[in-house]
Amino acid sequence: MKIVVCDRLEPQAEARLQQQCSNLVLLQSPDRDEIICQATDADALIVRSHTTIDRSIIEACPSLRVIGRAGSGSYNIDVEAASKNGIVVLHTPVISSTSTAELTIALMIGAARKLGQAVDSLQQGLWDRGALKGIELSGETLGIVGYGNIGKRVGEIARAMGMEVLAHDPYVRYQPGESPTINMLERDEMLRRSRVVVVTCPLTDETRGMCDGAFFNAMADDSLFVNVGHGLVVDEEALVAAIDQNKLFGAALDVFAQEPADAQAAVVAHPRILTTPHIGAATRKAQEGVCQDVVDKVLGFLESGYISGSINMPVIGEGGELNISGYVDLAGKLASMVSQLDEETSSLQLHVHGRLAFGETSALESRVAREFLQARNIDANDINGRFLLGDHRISFSLHTREQGASFVNEVQLQTDNYRIKGTLLADKYPRIVEVNEFKVEAIPQGTMLFFRNYDRPGVIGNLGQLLGARNINVANMRLGFRGDDEAIAMVNIDTTVDSHTIDEITRIENIIDCYQLEFT
DSSP: OEEEESSOOOHHHHHHHHHHOSEEEEOSSOOHHHHHHHHTTOSEEEEOSSOOBOHHHHHTOTTOOEEEESSSSOTTBOHHHHHHTTOEEEOOTTTTHHHHHHHHHHHHHHHHTTHHHHHHHHHTTOOOGGGGOOOOOTTOEEEEESOSHHHHHHHHHHHHTTOEEEEEOTTOOOOTTOOOSSEEOOHHHHHHHOSEEEEOOOOOTTTTTOBSHHHHHHSOTTEEEEEOSOGGGBOHHHHHHHHHTTSEEEEEESOOSSSSOOTTSHHHHOTTEEEOSSOTTOSHHHHHHHHHHHHHHHHHHHHHOOOOSBSSSOOOOOSSSSOHHHHHHHHHHHHHHHHHHOTTOSEEEEEEESGGGGSOOHHHHHHHHHHHHHTTTOOOOTTTHHHHHHHTTOEEEEEEESSOSSSSSEEEEEOSSOEEEEEEETTTEEEEEEETTEEEEEOOOEEEEEEEEESOTTHHHHHHHHHHHTTOOEEEEEEEEOSSSEEEEEEEESSOOOHHHHHHHHTSTTEEEEEEEEEO
């Protein structure tokens, strides 16, 4: 295997790569042409923060299987381009979370106690303690926007300091009966109740420019604002205005809209804004840790396919009360079935009902897209499936509901002409339980004949005679009804049949149509 390292790693991490990798290329902040020259036949790229991996590089490296970043997030990697090309993007979000959380607390204290102004004052020969009265944080309320690894660690430290901790994160969901570890609130309520607001969330389409004038107006008077997430989450002009108008006591920033930040920029030069040059992960322990972690993750993927810390590849969580992997497999089988039945559909809807709807659904979504496309002989995987659906002009949407109609947990796939529902019996055995309102209990496996018929005597007998005459064994059969004169049958058979046999089945009296389905 060939690995190209674009930003030099810590010595221990490079030593491990040299031991494990037969073809290792170590570059130092290369330009685009050098990366492409070295990585055309590479299996993996590893970067830190300096090198940008854009679409042109990704498309010029057809052998690339994985991109690893030693750090949290992916702002210097075109994740969409990687995903469209089926390339896994890995990062190291946990390792540096403690160092970033500690800096966050330092920034909170520094802004609350006017430490930046105090240092400047003393260096200018002043001793004006009266102008440096600050805020005592113990007993105050901290509001955290983005309750991920960093946010959770900040909350833990803040509670130890005697602060009440609130949070807002629309992606944190608790299962019914689960005891939340934090008081989760709607954004504006959290802002109103907090004396200090810390932003730790990454940049997304939803968070870009999120902290604007309306955001700061919703904050409590005389409060503090701290950002360690991403610079483009904050409207810096609105922040400066909120401080100048004395809406806010002050602020602290470790990230900026433009980096490196201009020393003359208003947010950098402002006396009531404490700033640091994006040093959240800049500790020896954190840097050694992220480098070793990314090496372990890239090698683990290349050697065994094991995925950890992926940005664009959903990882199926286990260990809870629900058989998540079982439902992911079920969703894939339903998607394959509906794809084979409705070849002309322009839409695909995934409905998740019950306790499943409270958890992370990305693995379900990715598997549905993959299996739907693979049923049409399109080369798709869990990474690029969602993008390929769009390329084939098939709209995709997710719908969740807290309760199932017939079962505690249900997965339903719907296209222009079909609606197929499934569940796991006893949270273990996959079953198709409804097709276009026909109630059934079928096993989605192997080769299956699916046909609609008028509910008349002799249909099943005639089918059995035809299959028997061709030495085709029936392994299982399930019939479905919906209260009118039509019925369906789902017949598991041991071998595939040819198109001529399908035509003969269709000509059996009272059979409307017949499909041969393959479940992998």
